[in-house]
Amino acid sequence: MGISLSPTPREAVSSVPALVLIGPCHHSPIAQQQWDYPKDMAATIKIAADAPLGPRYWYCTTSEGATQLRAFVVGDLPEVVEDEERTAPGWPQQVSVPVTINGRIYPRADLDEYVFAGKAGQHLACEVMSQQLGHKLDAKLELRDSTSRLVAESNDYQGRDPLLVATLPADGNYVLRIHDI
Structure with a gap:
């Protein structure tokens, strides 16, 4: 073992x-x-x-x-690696949940987006592990619906690492955004 x-x-x-x-x-x-x-x-x-x-x-x-x-x-979840060309604003990378995403925010102004299909009433928890792993990122997470309306956001939970918890309000695509603050 x-x-x-x-x-x-x-x-x-x-x-x-x-x-x-x-x-x-x-x-x-x-x-x-x-x-x-x-x-x-x-x-x-x-x-x-x-x-x-x-x-x-x-x-x-x-x-x-x-x-x-x-x-x-x-971990025990499926893993994907960030596709830098497909995570820019307006070009979210498609993922299926549950998932672990391995990526980076670089340069500091970088904003990454991931899109996934969700169902009404589905519970979602998104955690960033940056400070916990010795990195300096001060991340912010935003969850937006298909009309770009903010559903939930999180800044600091474990030190600088955010934890976003939400119940999805409707069926449809959702975009998870991560950036440095």
């Missing part, structure tokens, strides 16, 4: 003559760029089927020292 890493950090480092980490390089619209981290230290994290749900913490050590403690979440 647990998590394994392959190759191990020691195996990965021993096969690399030098380690140089350079931050992301952005030469066109920043929000559309992929992170450009070196791939020579790539590893795969395997999560056991019976691993407990919730945050997990990891770090890597080398002869040069250790990385900062970082977190990821083991």
Whole structure:
């Protein structure tokens, strides 16, 4: 029961003559760029089927020292990765609920939108896990109906991380918006 890493950090480092980490390089619209981290230290994290749900913490050590403690979440919902070209205002990315969305708000003025079909009386809970995972985003969530009317919003719940809870008033499409405040 647990998590394994392959190759191990020691195996990965021993096969690399030098380690140089350079931050992301952005030469066109920043929000559309992929992170450009070196791939020579790539590893795969395997999560056991019976691993407990919730945050997990990891770090890597080398002869040069250790990385900062970082977190990821083991969950049991289907996951989608943000499609940066399809989450801009007016171009929401289609998702089905329940779902875990992995995305980013970058640059700070970025606003992401996700659209899903809802039913009258359906209960919905949307949580952002940013501060809980060590990130600086101060997120705001807005839930809007198909006419753009505000149904619910949330700013801070767990520190800077919002939790939006709503009962959908009618059948139809709903748009969940997330942005930094």
